[in-house]
Amino acid sequence: MTTKKNAGHSGLGAAASPAQKKSPLSPRDRLAHVIDAEIGKKMRAMYDDLLDQPIPDRFVELLKKLDDGRENNPQ
Amino acid sequence: MTIEPALRDSLLAATPNLRAFAVSLTGSFDRADDLVQDTLLRALSHIDRFERGTNLYAWLFTILRNLFHSEYRKRKREVEDVDGTYAARLKTAPDQGSWLDFQDFRAALAKLPADQREALLLVGAQGFSYEDAANIMGCAIGTVKSRVNRARMRLAALLSLENVEDLGTDRLMRAIA
Numbered sequence: 410m411t412t413k414k415n416a417g418h419s420g421l422g423a424a425a426s427p428a429q430k431k432s433p434l435s436p437r438d439r440l441a442h443v444i445d446a447e448i449g450k451k452m453r454a455m456y457d458d459l460l461d462q463p464i465p466d467r468f469v470e471l472l473k474k475l476d477d478g479r480e481n482n483p484q
Numbered sequence: 485m486t487i488e489p490a491l492r493d494s495l496l497a498a499t500p501n502l503r504a505f506a507v508s509l510t511g512s513f514d515r516a517d518d519l520v521q522d523t524l525l526r527a528l529s530h531i532d533r534f535e536r537g538t539n540l541y542a543w544l545f546t547i548l549r550n551l552f553h554s555e556y557r558k559r560k561r562e563v564e565d566v567d568g569t570y571a572a573r574l575k576t577a578p579d580q581g582s583w584l585d586f587q588d589f590r591a592a593l594a595k596l597p598a599d600q601r602e603a604l605l606l607v608g609a610q611g612f613s614y615e616d617a618a619n620i621m622g623c624a625i626g627t628v629k630s631r632v633n634r635a636r637m638r639l640a641a642l643l644s645l646e647n648v649e650d651l652g653t654d655r656l657m658r659a660i661a
Binding site: 444445447448449451452453454455456458459460461462464465467468469471472475 | 486487492495496499500501503504507508517520521524525528586589590593604605608609610636639640643
C-alpha cells in the first residue's frame, strides 16, 4: 500500500534524470529530454500545489462517521 | 459501515491525491469535489472488494476515473462540445490560492483530449507506473505510453517550449552540446 504523498515519480522527470542510458543521444533527442523535463516540472508544481491544499471538511466528516459507526456497532 | 482504522487513515491520506487528480482532470474544484465524494462513497460501499495489501491508490484512482467517464458520457449527451465546456469552466474557476499561478499550464492541459490528459496526469504528476496507469485506464501499457508521448508533444507545442528563448541559452547549449 502506498503511503507516500505521490506514488513515486517514474514518469516524465525520469526521462531527464542524469542517469540516462549510455547510448549517446542526438542533439534533437537531448532537446526533447529538456522539453520533457520542463513539462514535468511545470505539471508537478501545479499538482503539488493542489496536494498541499487542505482537505475539505466534508471529506473529513465523511470518513470520521466511520469511527462513530464503529463505536456504536462494534463487530 | 465500519472499516479498520488503518484503512480509514489511508483513505484520508489518499484524499488530497484524488482531489488533485480530479481538479486537474476536470478543471473545476466543484466538479472535482463531487467526484471525490462519489469516489469515497463508492470505495466505502465496496471496501470488501479491496484486496488488503494491494495498491489502494490504484484502486481509488480506478474508481474515480470510471466515475469521471460515466459522468462524461452522460454530459456528452447534453453538450456536444466537451472541450469547449472544459475551457469555459476554467475561465470561471474560482480564485483558489495559487491555482491562478498555473493558468498557462492549465489552459494548455485543458486543450488535450481527455485520454491524453489523464494518462499524462497519472504517470507524470501522480507518479504511477505505466503498468498501474494501464490498469487504471483499462488499456494496454503501450497505449498509455503513446498517450503520454502525444500529450507531452502537444503540451510542448502549446506552451511554446520549442522556443529557444523559453529554455534559456545555458540549458539549450547544454542540451545541444
